[in-house]
Amino acid sequence: MAIAAMQGFAGLSFFSVLLLMALGLAIIFGQMRVINMAHGEFMVIGAYTTYMISVYASGMAPWASEYYILFAVPAAFLMAFIVGMLVEVLMIRHLYHRPLDTLLATWGLALVMQQGFRSLFGAREVSPSTPSWLEGSWRPTPMIDIPLNGMAIMVLTIIVTLGVVWLMYRSRWGLRVRATMASRDMSMAVGINTRWVDRLTFALGCGVAGIAGAAFTMISSTGPTSGTLYIVDTFLVVVFGGAGSISGTVVSAFLIAQGQSILEFFLGSSMAKVTTLLVIIGILMLRPEGLFKSKVRR
């Protein structure tokens, strides 16, 4: 029982990072139909930003080193947001009418970014120091041991998810995004600046990936190629959940992460991963539109 609870919680940490990654992708891929293969690299930007802030904090301002993570999350978002906007302006906007080509171009971008990380930060994996208030764990019973940093990531994930849902479905801006994606011509006709909508939507998706990177540093160390580890899973989460549906993304990230971490206990990590992927593909063959079909006529 205790093992099940702990394994379940390990799954929840994985779920959190996966969900944060997938949320960004659900915005970019689900709404804009751009296949961003460099999404993992935007996560790594967030992770390196967090690392730099932690190094900076411990060197320049020791009083801040306990709380650097509070600055690091917005900074990671901002960094990835700015780079994302740059990429949109220079590259993505020329490719909107060729969705499969965005896949190829962003893969090239991912390679360039990976090498960029390697040149800037070295090939060795780095990890920022964990603030002391996030170390240790919470023990509701003597048998169960839940790490605090995992809980912090959970809280962060919940806040970001609610933020994205609010932004997309409750705010004026989200309405404009959805209008643009549903009918670009009509949106332009009613005076929406669709160029800026595209730009900000893409940058927002990248920014959320940056936050995922900040969360990632708390559970794992960061290397130049960390992003590629997650990209396949993330895409499957979005496709499995039904592209364009945020609630679908949440449910499918939960199912995939939990399924994988429970199976890991019985089958070992590689077979667990294989089984999960096969099940997802099997279900996708039966329901190509994913778990939650968005009711949009294409």
Place this chain on the structure above:
Amino acid sequence: MTHPLSKVLEKRGLPGLLILALLILVVIPVTMDVDGINLTGRFLSFAFVAVGLTLAWGYGGLLSLGQGLFFGIGGYAMAMYLKLEASTPEATAIQTTPGIPDFMDWNQITALPWFWVPFNSLTFTIVTILVLPAFFAALIGFALFTRRVSGVFFAIITQALVTIATILVIGQQGYTGGVNGITDLRTLKGWDIHTDSALVILYYVNAGLLLAMIALGMWILSTKYGRILMAARDQENRIRFSGYNVAYFKIFIFAVAAFMSGIGGAMFTLQVGFISPSIIGIIPSIEFVIFAAVGGRLSLLGAVYGTLLVTYARNIIAEAYPEFWLFFIGGIFIAVVMFAPYGLAGLYQKYVRRHWERFLAGRGWRHRGNGGNNPPTASGRPSGHVATASETIK
């Protein structure tokens, strides 16, 4: 009216095919030493995949990020046969269990697994290489295309499939050789594949097979089937409403691409002497797409040039400036997609061929009403445009 194949070959394919044949059958073997020939042969084995991708992606609209899977089936099937031949009881006498491949012995496996047993037969191995990749592709295609999964979703699922294959191969170390792959392959039916003469013979076999595959591709595209395939890529519903079952066209071309990839994989193993997961994973699978894209996604011949260009560039750059290589390949990829979506072949069409033809016409060699000065367009065209003859073969 002449047969369409002869017409097509005469008009467009044959001169190009002959030039390529001259290059890889005569120029390269004459100008290079054995190591260079072997290296080129290794690169040309990747070109099988690129040619297949040109058919499936360029003409069928099916962007597969999982061609490494089929390359791997061919390569591993060949490697399993060669490994069994190398693992005679005499050669492996120092093992706990003599007569099984060394990596199995290291992983405490005491008997040959059942799926290895048939690979004692060369006939079975060759049949597997020729049939299994196409069969797998047809199965995947049937499951996906009849449910109208296409485009991006297809790309992501094929990528997931190749991920699964790599994880399985690495995870089941005792049965597959794990991350090291299957190594130390020496002989084929007693014929040492590492001698200079063997390498040259294998190079010629490889080059001949590649040319045959290109001819096969040209023939497929020149048939009515090829026309419908292209039309379905551009206006799927229109073809469907004309009474064709689009799914079967896609399944077929995907199976053909897999068939070619499988042969390439087997030739790779023969020429290099090993196979490992690092050659079939996600990244190599996308590199195959790079080869096809650089060559020009609508050009079967371009796929070969694209492969050679990128792989040679990697060889040179990665040796001289290892840290520069990823910048280079990433940059190439971005540049090709953004500025030359039809790759080398597109650039040739746009800039070289017109002048070349004007030159020929000026000499009164031949006159052609519609000089090929229109670059091929596939996606992003106004709707209603149906594939024209000028897109048949470049």
